[in-house]
Structure formats: structure tokens, C-alpha cells
Amino acid sequence: MNDQLLLTPDQRDALQEVTNIAMGQAGAQLAQILEVFVQLSVPRINITESSSIATSILQLVGTPQSVTAVRQAFSGTLRGEAMVVYDQNGCRDLADLMGYEDDIDRDSERELLLDVGNVLVGACLNGIAELLGAKLSFSAPTIMAEDVEVGRLINPQQLTWNYALLVEVHFTLEVRDFTCHLMTLMPEESIVALKSALDAFMENL
Amino acid sequence: MTESPADFIVSEINAGIFMLDRQYRVLLWNRFMAQHSDLDAETVIGRNLFELFPDLPQKWLVKKIDSVFVLKNFAFTSWEQRPYLFRFRHNRPITGGIDYMRQNFTFMPMRNAQGEVEAVVVTLLDATDSAIYQTMMQAAMRKLEESSNRDGLTGVFNRRYIDTRIFDEIQRIGRYQAAPFSVVLLDLDHFKRINDTYGHLAGDEVLREVARRVLPGLREPDVFGRYGGEEFILILPQTDLEGARSAAERIRFAIGAEAIVCGEQHIQVTASLGVASFLPPFSSAAEVTQAADEALYQSKHNGRNRVSVYPAQQSQTG
């Protein structure tokens, strides 16, 4: 791999902290929507090769299980895609917490997953962008996969990049075994842009 | 007066653009919105969106718009979940088969110098064409799937499909503690002799006619298919051994009641049937079809044209 893509320990530390701050804002919004306390995770960051993306995602989610995922593209100073991955319990719990009884229909459930995904992606990435002085805009979120094995969320054969930066945070609830993962993927050229934004940020401290 | 290029584009673009303040009053209304709503900008500017369009899903839309003001984040809606917000006509009035224009919306926060959101800009994209293509594609996919599930000769389900349905039934029992299902295997008696005597074309017609005679007697959830050669299979959801036995008897009678007419020929056909229920200790599709096959063998062994059930003691364990 090109060394230019590797994050220095300082850049990694800065990205982790910036992500942590942004995640706090996303978590607070999720807590407000669901009216429950949301536990935040320590952000995990790694550079992944396209051929091993499936394994990376599986490792971050932890156990092989069936999931539903929402994807959303962002562009501007940084370019990439964010995914929000919900497990089966996650989908049901979300509907439950939002006050739907068992009667939620498929379309309302999808709309709910899209809306929550949009809030998490927007809050987290806007938070990062704001701290780094970057500008972002977002495309409409779409359902990426429903009830699909985690390891098969992304088909490595369809990818046009070699390396990507993968940033993962997850939100859990104390009261239920709800977990959803927010994964942000940025291809090579965005990694370079992100590295210089991080350097500028640290210099201004 | 000359317009700026940006004003010109906002006004003339073939997409809806409008802008709302915190009280949902219209601040901007482009030509696309005016044309489709029959309300021009002068009429709507300054007025409350929900008073202008009482049909809008107000409670839901207010939540959406408020979220943009509060979270300072983009929001979206897709026609796939919510086909339309405004009852606009679309440009496929003849061939569309769709009532109103399908609409994708983007809600964007417009910030002032202090970073506060002062207004929400909404764009509306006409997604009617995508919706029509998607409907057409789904219909084609359904047909394709359907045809790949069917036996080419008789038109009833094929073995591949039957196997997945048995698997589904077993899953259903595991998940919902649904009542057990039963399986009936059916084999035409002396089919080789029919082929040898009347020819293969007649044999094919016999298979088709047998399928035609079985189908009218089935309930809606029952699944009937060709399992190979002259063998057919029937899955009876939520049916115990006794229920399955009487269904099998009705089928035996329907098949053998009258000779099958094939050109000049009148061919008398009978069938042997074997019945088994999916009950403990069965845990797989193979076990229950194997049991039905053993019962079918009993019918053949005992003189054909009859129904046998898998050992009776099994029905007491359920």
C-alpha cells in the first residue's frame, strides 16, 4: 500500500477524538428521538483493502448474523459512503421504542430505518466536518440490504477502489439489546484530503 | 429587469423548489411548483403551506421539517416509502397506470451568518418514470420467478420449489409453533405400460390431465407439484395425518373416476398414494418425504390404487 494513505499516530488520534465528539452529538440526537439513554463506543479506525472489506465489516459487527443496512453518500471536501447497520433486534426495537405496536408495515419500518440512519449519519459527519472546517452535502439514504448476512453486505468484486478508510462507531441502549453500527468508508483520494484537514486542525490547536 | 443566472435556474428548472420559514410559510415557489399546483408564486408566498394544501400529511411533514431546523441536517423522503406528498398530475397520463406524480424530496437547512437555520429549502424530483419502470420490472421478475418454479410439462410446481416450500413449512413450525403439515406422495400405477402401449405423447397428456384433476380439489394453502417422472407431491399445511389421508383419498378418486381421453384412446389411470405428517422425531424435509415414500411403497405392495399412511403410532405422538 502507498504510505501516503497511512495515518500517522497523531492523525489517527486526532481523527478518533474528532469522531468521538461528533458521535456524542449523534448519540444525543438518537437519545432524544428514542427517549432512552444511549451508550457510545470508542471509535475504531482502520484502512481496509477492498478484497478484505467483508471481513473487516464482520469483525466490527462481531458475530455473523443477519442485518439490515442503510447507505448514504456524502460529498464535498470529503467523499465517501456511510452505512448504518441494524441487527434483527435493532429493527424491531426501533419500531417498539418509536411507539409502533406489532402493526408496523414494511414501508413504515423502512422509512424509520432510513430516518434514523439519516440522523446518525448527518449528525456524525456534520460534526466531523464542522470541527475540520470541511463542507459536506448528502444524498438521499437508501436501503442497502435487508436481512442479509453481515459478511455479504458488500460485494468486493463490485468495488472500484483498492483501499478505503473505515471509521466505525456503535450505539447501544442499556434497556434493550439494541446495537447499531455507523460505518463511514472513504476511498483513497478522500484519505489524502482528510489527512491534510487533520494536520491543519492540529496545527491550529 | 435582468435576472441572475441562479434566479433563472431556480425558476425554470424542471424540478420543484420551494422554501419555508419556521412557521411553514412559503418564502419561494418556483415555476414547476406553480404549474403543477395551479397556484402561482404571488398567491402562495407568505401563506402557510398546510392552509394552501390541506391534503398534505401535516403531522408527519411538520416533524420532518422541524427536524431540519433543530438538527441542522438534510432530510429526505422517497416515493418508495411515501409515493407522493402533493397530488400533482404526472406526464404519463395515458400509459402510466399510476394515480399521482411519484415524488422524491430533499429538505435542506439554510443557515444564516450565525449558523442558525432560518429556512428550509425543499426540492421535489419527479420519480414517476422510475416508479413505472420499477413496477414493470417487479412484474417481470415475478413472472420469471414463477416460471422457474414450474414444471414445464404440467404447469404445476417443480421439485426445486416444493423442496423450498417444505423447508419453509419446517421453519414456520419452529418459529410460530404452527400445527404440523402433512405430505402426500402420489405415483401413477403402471405408467410405463401406458407409455409403451399408447406412446410418450399420450403419457405426457396423462400427466397433464392428472394435474388438472388434482388441482380443483385443493385448498388455497396446499402446494401441489411434480416430483419427477410419474410421481407427484402434495404439501398440506396445518393438516394432521387423518386430514391428509382423506385428502389423499379424494385425489385417488378424482384421478381414477373416469378414463382419460387422449385422441381416440380412453386410458384408465389409477394412482398409489403414501401419507406422512411432520411430527416428532422428524426434524428434516428428507425424513418426512422418506416416510411418505415408505407409505407409498405399502400402497404399491398391497395391490396399488390405494392410500397408506406412515405407521399409525406416529400420529399419537403429536
Added chain:
Amino acid sequence: MPTPILVVDDSVMARKMLIKALPAGWDVEITQAGNGVEALAAYRAGKAEVMFLDLTMPELDGYGVLETLQAEGLNSFVIVVSADIQPLARERVKQLGALAFVKKPVDPAQIEAILREYGIAL
């Protein structure tokens, strides 16, 4: 004599940001810790008259530090510095004996106001 203060955060940058936000002219002796376990060791060594404590950390998190301090009889001014801005997080750390809560990214004016309020710095 300088005031011994402890800055606890798993991020080096976050610690740097916080130290930069401390009031100018405050005579302090700064110790840094990268997780809860290190923080407790520094506290026991008397390095933490004032502690700036992050919540989400590996090893032992901020809640764990507060619980331990409370169980052993708290003798430190703890100011929680966190990205977790849920009202309930604020409430919880106060119940666990934290003096104040500061959200990230830190605002120097807010830190100074807190220190003045409790008469810690000049």
C-alpha cells in the same frame, strides 16, 4: 505551590486541547493519564487535586473512575469532560460525585467560570 491537576483522556489530542483551554497564569503541575487505571494510580500518588476526566475510554472508563473514587471516599475536584452531551450523562456523573460537566470541544471560558465558581483557580 502549584496545584497538581490530572488530565485523563485516551486521546493525546484531547488532552492537548484541554490543557490549552486552562486559564493562563494558573499555577499548575500537570499529570496526564490515558485511561481510568492510569488515572487512579496518579490520583493515589496525590497528583490530582483537580481532575479533568473523559468518559469513554478503554480499560476503565470515566464512570468506573468516579465509582472507585466514590467508594474510596472522594478527595478530588472532578470535572468531567465528555462528548456525551445527553442530559442523563450529565446527571449521572454528578450523582457519582463529579463537580461539573464540560462538553467537548472544550470552551476555555466555561472552564474558567467553573474554576472560579468553586474557588479553585485565581
